[in-house]
Amino acid sequence: MGVVETTKPSLELLRSLSDEHVLRTLMRERRATRAEIAAATGLSKPTISESVKRLSASGAVVDTGERTTGRGRVGTYYALPASGRALVASLASTGVVAEAVDVYGEIVARATAPGADELHGAAQEVADGPFRLAVVSAADPVDRHTGRLVALPDAPLELGALDVPAALAPLVDGPITVDNDVNWAARAEPLRDFAYLFLGEGLGCAVVSDGEVRRGHTGVAGEIAHVVTVGPDGAAMRFTDVFGALGLRRARSTAIDVPKLLASDAHETLAGAVAGVLSAIVALADPEVVVVGGPWGRAWLEPIAHAFAQAPRHVPLRPATVGDELVAARATALEQLRDAVVSAATQR
Amino acid sequence: MGVVETTKPSLELLRSLSDEHVLRTLMRERRATRAEIAAATGLSKPTISESVKRLSASGAVVDTGERTTGRGRVGTYYALPASGRALVASLASTGVVAEAVDVYGEIVARATAPGADELHGAAQEVADGPFRLAVVSAADPVDRHTGRLVALPDAPLELGALDVPAALAPLVDGPITVDNDVNWAARAEPLRDFAYLFLGEGLGCAVVSDGEVRRGHTGVAGEIAHVVTVGPDGAAMRFTDVFGALGLRRARSTAIDVPKLLASDAHETLAGAVAGVLSAIVALADPEVVVVGGPWGRAWLEPIAHAFAQAPRHVPLRPATVGDELVAARATALEQLRDAVVSAATQR
DNA sequence: GCATTTAGGCAAGAGTCCTTCCTAGAATGG
DNA sequence: CCATTCTAGGAAGGACTCTTGCCTAAATGC
Secondary structure, eight states, X not given: OOOOOOXXXXXXXXXXXXXXXXXXXXXXXXXXXXXXXXXXXXXXXXXXXXXXXXXXXXXXXXXXXXXXXXXXXXOEEEEOOOOOOEEEEEEETTEEEEEEEOTTSOEEEEEEEXXXXXXXXXXXHHOSSOBSEEEEEESSOBXXXXXXXXXXXXXXXXXXXXXXXXXXXXXXXXXXXXXXXXXXXXXXXXXXSEEEEEESSSEEEEEEETTEEOOTXXXXXXXXXXXXXXXXXXXXXXXXXXXXXXXXXXTTSSSBOHHHHHXXXXXXXXXXXXXXXXXXXXXXXXXXXXXXXXXXXXXXXXXHHHXXXXXXXXXXXXXXXXXXXXXXXXXXXXXXXXXXXXXXXXXX | XXXXXXXXXXXXXXXXXXXHHHHHHHHHHSEEOHHHHHHHHOOOHHHHHHHHHHHHHHTSSEEEEEEOOSSSSOOEEEEOOOOOOEEXXXXXXXXXXXXXXXXXXXXXXXXXXXXXXXXXXXXXXXXXXXXXXXXXXXXXXXXXXXXXXXXXXXXXXXXXXXXXXXXXXXXXXXXXXXXXXXXXXXXXXOOSSEXXXXXXXXXXEEEEETTEEOOTTTSOTTOGXXXXXXXXXXXXXXXXXXXXXXXXXXXXXXXXXXXXXXXXXXXXXXXXXXXXXXXXXXXXXXXXXXXXXXXXXXHTHHHHHHHHHTSSSOOOEEEXXXXXXXXXXXXXXXXXXXXXXXXXXXXX
């Protein structure tokens, strides 16, 4: 708190600001003449001309060879050179998706593979030289500092002992961001303070506060398996143990047997247990709404909402919009890639 | 996410940056010659001279009349004029504290009064013209948008129906920031991801994530009274109800009877209940440590830590450093006051 | 064929930063 | 007591960046 950091005034600062305007305009427009850039940024034509001259000399923008047609003098189109790509990947037990995203936000290549251990192969398939950075969604808890998957008690790693950063390091020449799939799904919702509760084979929750997913110290915030809640006979019980007590786990595993659960008549007991967890979420995170996703979360939204409405404090529940965890991962990758390009071109 | 906001390059930007450097230096040093400011900021003497000329003309800095003594030419000391004050107040059922803080971080006036309803009077006592802003700590849940106290189920307002912003509005000519005392206490700890659990007559918790207290949508994040936990016979029970079941509440109230509690032999039951709440905190916030404060929280840290250590996931507990909720409130007020002075002087 | 339109360049002006040098005045030391 | 040393402040000059305004070249449309 209170660390005031004031940049020194300098003409270099102004110059880099102009350059940044030019680069970001070309990221939006793909190509533009100096006059078009001036109009789009609100800066004057001579300023843009100077900036383009600098950036051309350093190779940060290039003359595409194309020329305007139409009335008036022929203009020269400028564009960004091949600026590298970002890798966006999704890892689940059902398979891997790898995508290459360019600085315009275009998905320029895509590959899928059946097993999570084929991450490297899928990434290599969409590679075209080293990636400038990677953003990965994984269906397991993630350590926010190392990017490695974290084994929590009673929750075997769905993806096995895969070391994501190590698997990608040879292909990526920059930062590798890894986060949980539930957190990525939450980032796609346009709310500032809410929680995203995922109820499927695994249990998960993302807490969004002040517009950002809060990951906590190690990155496993929202791993709700051990929250104490109401079990079968009103007994206090950890959330994950409720499924054991009801015989709704898959054989020799702590994973929930979803088909069996959906076919069972345990609506009420489970809704009560979920309502207990929701009480903890509301108490600690104070969300505006709780978005409920996952196969049985969505199917049983009704009884869950009914049980939760009995609680002394409650908030509205809403089904998750059918979203893809890659949407937010792509957006993050694009933002990081653009920032990397701008800072590479403006820093010296 | 991804909203890139780039400031336009302009010479005015540089000028305001120089002015800000000068102003912030004078806030630290109280008075300085142009040469001293130049040395402190790293900017050149002519630049500082220009800035001081501008700021003197607008009245944002003044010649104090003092002159340097010592070898060399006599220098002119400049300083900030009377720049207004910030009000810092603390409200508890035991009484009110009001302080006036100036732009140097000095407490220039202080008043106390026995009842919370004397907020206006205490504030008026330390006033010297209108305050530029106010920062208030209140021993009740606070709505982060309105600054009003929030009545939650089973938790009567300790301070009554006091409307803090309305009480202060006539004295304050700017923003009024109100927050819970537990949140202020947490802000005084130098950690980025942790929770602060307060166990006294009331129950409270602050969640600090990524270096900031997270208040949630309405501002009542951390109000843990309704978290489901383990009650007397292993029954699932809301935290606040545990005290009712054990007969540890004050008469006709939901407040905890602390002397009775400390004299009771309910260590184990209560430690188990607290451990259940800690499980929820760890699951949802993933803190590095949990700082435990409040009269019986500190006294019973041992049994609580013992019970919590049985949980499948746990983090270290630590007693709260004997802190004053006003420390962080003062720091916030000072930062806001300085920002206000800088922006008033640099904007036009 | 000529007015219109448009990209880009040039020139001038204002403003901010810096480095370097100069000056006035005060304390220090022989 | 006087030369020396030290320091705050100012002035000069150069380097840049921004803007406005004007000019030129080339293509279109009537």
